[in-house]
Amino acid sequence: MAGRLFANHLRSVIQIQRCGLMTVDRIGNRDVVGYGFNGEPSYLDRTDFPCPAVRWKENTSDIMALREKEKGDWKKLSIEEKKALYRASFRQTFSEIDAPTGEWKGILGLSFIVISAGVWLYIYFKIFAYPEMPETFSLERRLAQLDRMKKLDMNPIEGPLARK
Structure with missing residues (x-):
């Protein structure tokens, strides 16, 4: 019984360490904002799973200033600022994802x-x-x-x- 408890604890520690090592290398200083498609901190543009685990762009001073501004009233934000915030979080819109690529x-x-x-x-x-x-x-x-x-x-x- 004690062996199983120790093994379960050890397994969770190994998983946390593995994800921690992979996270630093792959996402840089981007924000982790959710669970993601498969629980790993990765970015995927998918229409069937529209919420990626990390933001698309890394945090810069401009983006951080816009994030502080978005905490207030959204009516004060211009269209360009809203688009910049969207593009900082997502790489493509749904219409861009579904657009034909010509691969055929x-x-x-x-x-x-x-x-x-x-x-x-x-x-x-x-x-x-x-x-x-x-x-x-x-x-x-x-x-x-x-x-x-x-x-x-x-x-x-x-x-x-x-x-x-």
Whole structure:
């Protein structure tokens, strides 16, 4: 029982230390404002989880002055100041996140390049690498071979389903 209690305490200490080491390196002097997407102090622009754990920009004197000013009446803030506060906390707006990126064009182009390379490779092998087909593959030769097999009664089908 005492071992489990010690192990649980040790696990929480290790997790706190791990997050503490990662936090200093990754977020700098940005504010941690919430739990985040997965509990780690990271920034992600997501429409399904709109509240990142840290702010987008690091704290500067201008931003800190605006934060002090925002604690008062918001009607006294100008539109530019409100936008600066928003951009300090978030990298993109929802419309910017949902905007098309044009990535499909590159994927489609690469797919066409691969398909075209495959077609050209097939044509190359068909013309230059493979030898000519033997005469026995022509239609008249195959029909003559089938006629000969019937005359010699080769591999007859026997049983209740056989027809003559």
